[in-house]
Amino acid sequence: MTTDLHAPLARYAARLHASVGDRHHVASPLGAWLLLALCAAAPDTAAGSHREDGLAGFLGTDPAAAARAAAALLDAPHPLVPSATAVWHRPDADTAGLAAWRAALPRATATGELPDQAGLDAWAREHTAGLVERFPLTVSPQVVLALASALATRVSWAQPFDVAPASALGPASPWAGRLTRVLRTPAHGHRAWIAATPEAGDVAVHTAAARPAPDGGDGAGLSVVSVAAAPDVVPADVLAAAYRIAAGADAAEPAGRRSLFDLPLGETPLWTLREEVVHTHARDGREERHAAVLPRWSARSEHDVSELGFRAAVAALAPGLRAEARQATVASYTRYGFEAAAVTGAFGLVSLPPEGVARTAELRFGHPYAVVAVATDRRAGGAGPWHGVPVFSGWVSEPDDLPDSEAA
Secondary structure: OOOOOHHHHHHHHHHHHHHHOOOOOOOOHHHHHHHHHHHHHOHHHHOOOOOOOOHHHHHOOOHHHHHHHHHHHHHOOEOOEOEEEEEEEOHHHOOHHHHHHHHOOOOOOEEEEOOOHHHHHHHHHHOOOOOOOOOOOOOOOOEEEEEEEEEEEEEEEOOOOEEEEHHHHOOOOOOOOOOOEEEEOOOOOOEEEEEEEOOOEEEEEEEEEEOOOOOOOOOOOOEEEEEEOOOOOOHHHHHHHHHHHHHOOOOOOOOOEOOHHHOOOEEOOOOEEOOOOOOOOOOOOOOOOOOOEEOOEEEEEEEEOHHHHHHHHHHHHOOOOEEEEEEEEEEEEOOOEEEEEEEEEEEEEOOOOOOOOOOOOOOOOOOOEEEEEEOOOEEOOEEOOOOOOEEEEEEEOOOOOOOHHHHO
C-alpha cells in the first residue's frame, strides 16, 4: 500500500520554512524528510513516538510507513528528479545495531566508511550535477556517523515564457521600479487561475510544466507552482496554501478555482480583471482567460535543520551521539527552465569530555644515555623463557646525523 506523503511533507515543510523565516530562501523539505525516514527503521524509533518532538512527530506518519515510502521513492527514481542517499560510519564506532539497520536500508542507499571532507564534497557535486559544490557540514574527528541525501533537477519548460516590461507587475509592486523585464506566460502551454484557500484567502496561481524526459515513461513530469496572496498574509499561510494547491495542480479542475465572473472588475495587488466583448465558443457565451507575469528568480541557501527531527533520529540510531544537520539548496527559475538541487547532511558526533587541565612533557635525549633491547615472549600459558630478557644494551655518546635518505 502506498503512503500518501503530501500531508506529512506539508507539515514538515511548515516547520522547516518557519525556522528560516520570511527572508529570501529555497529549501528541500523532502531532502531532509528522506533522511529522517531512513532512520525510521531503527529499533528505538517507537520510543517517544507519541510526542511531537519524537521522530514520528517530525515524520508526520508511522515510522514504518515512512521507511517504506522512502524506500519506494529511492528504489524507483524519478527521471526528472535524480536522487541519492548515503550512510557512512567510522569502523571503530560500528555496532551490531547499526550494522543491522544499514542492512535494511533501501537498495539505492550507499553505505561504507566515512569519507574525508574532499570525498563528501565530491559526493555532493556528483549527485547534484555540480549545482551544490560543497557538503553542508565539515567532518571532524568527533564525527562517527554521517547520513546524506541529494536531490537535483534541471529541466526546460515545455513552453518558454515570453518577456514583458517590469511595469506589468503593477503599480503596487515594489519590484516594478527595480526590475527592467519580467516573464509573461505564452499564449499556450502554461496554466494560471485564481483559487480560494482556507489559509490565505484568494490567491493567484501559476503552473509551468517541464518538457518530459525522452525516456521518462508515461506520467513522469515536473511542474513548478507559484502562489501569491495578498501582501498582508503571513508567509507561513501562503506556503501552506501553495502545498495544498500543488497536490492537485494537474487536475482538470483544480480545487478552489474561482470563476472570474464571481469576482469584481478592476485592480488589486494580485490581478487586474477587465471585461471585453469577444467572439467565443463558450456554451454560455462567457469565456475566462488567464495570463500571468512573474519575475525570474534564483536563490542559494543553507539551513540548520538539527532541531527538525535529526536529534531524535540520531538518538534512535545510536543513543549517546549528538546530532548536527544542515541543508544546502540552490534554485534558479528562468525564462527557459528550472534547476534546483539540495544536499542534506546529518552527523552523529561523540560528545567531547568535560574540560580539565593537561600537562605535556617532551623528553629530550640530548646528552649521553643508555639503551637496552629486551625480548618479549608471551605464550598461551603465560610468559615464556625469553620474556624480559635483556638482549642488547649500550651507551649512546656519539650520535649520527640523519641522512638525506631518511629525511625525505
